[in-house]
Amino acid sequence: MKLKTLVLLCAFFLSSCAASYHSINPPTLTYLSNSIDKSLSLDYKFNLLPQKYAKKETKFNVKLIAVKLTNNSGRDLVFGKDIKLTYGNGGEVILMDDQHVYAALRQKNEYYLFYLLLTAATINTTTNGQQTSSIPVGYALGPGLTATNMLIASSANKSFNDELLKYNIIGATIKNGATIYGLVGINSASFEGIKVKVE
Numbered sequence: 001m002k003l004k005t006l007v008l009l010c011a012f013f014l015s016s017c018a019a020s021y022h023s024i025n026p027p028t029l030t031y032l033s034n035s036i037d038k039s040l041s042l043d044y045k046f047n048l049l050p051q052k053y054a055k056k057e058t059k060f061n062v063k064l065i066a067v068k069l070t071n072n073s074g075r076d077l078v079f080g081k082d083i084k085l086t087y088g089n090g091g092e093v094i095l096m097d098d099q100h101v102y103a104a105l106r107q108k109n110e111y112y113l114f115y116l117l118l119t120a121a122t123i124n125t126t127t128n129g130q131q132t133s134s135i136p137v138g139y140a141l142g143p144g145l146t147a148t149n150m151l152i153a154s155s156a157n158k159s160f161n162d163e164l165l166k167y168n169i170i171g172a173t174i175k176n177g178a179t180i181y182g183l184v185g186i187n188s189a190s191f192e193g194i195k196v197k198v199e
Contacts, residue, residue, distance in 0.1 A: 017152075018153035019050055019107070026066040026182065029066050031044060033193065033194075037196050038198040039071075039073045040196055041072070041196075061188060061189045062105060062185055063185070063186050063188045063191060064101060064105070064185050065185075066182075067181065069181075071178055073198060076176055077173070077198065079169050081199075082198060083174070087194060093194055097168075098165060102161050104185075107153040167182045168183070169184070
């Protein structure tokens with residue numbers, strides 16, 4: 001394999017590298033969108049995920065939203081039962097459970113097995129048009145990139161899943177006077193504004 005070809009292949013594979021996951025941490029966010037119904041306040045924010053995960057939001061029509069709910073309604077309310085999310089036209093927002101969100105947006109570890117194709121890579125040197133040596137760089141490159149990317153993706157996916165579980169509020173009771181934070185996955189092809197509705 002020529003050095004130029006190897007460099008191009010490496011550039012292609014490296015551009016497809018696994019990405020780390022940075023915690024969203026909903027309580028620390030600045031919320032710019034707001035909706036109020038019957039003294040229940042909803043603050044929310046889209047565009048939370050790093051690029052590797054964000055691309056899949058578009059591909060699979062899944063949007064992850066950070067929410068802040070403050071209940072001053074005078075009674076305890078259950079999210080998903082007494083509290084609904086709607087679009088501007090009144091249509092109900094379809095909530096997804098955290099494991100369906102995770103399955104749709106996680107990094108697929110099996111894709112990084114393609115790095116093993118580099119295992120056969122060699123660098124050939126020539127003198128006066130004659131090959132003088134062949135260096136089998138692929139034995140380190142292929143398995144090394146595969147293992148590294150699979151470890152990064154696995155760690156990132158675990159952090160992502162842990163945060164989805166931690167901030168899963170579907171079915172959660174919000175006491176009167178309390179504020180809770182959560183991460184909510186919805187089936188949507190766009191970042192359309194949402195409203196809160198108390199039933």
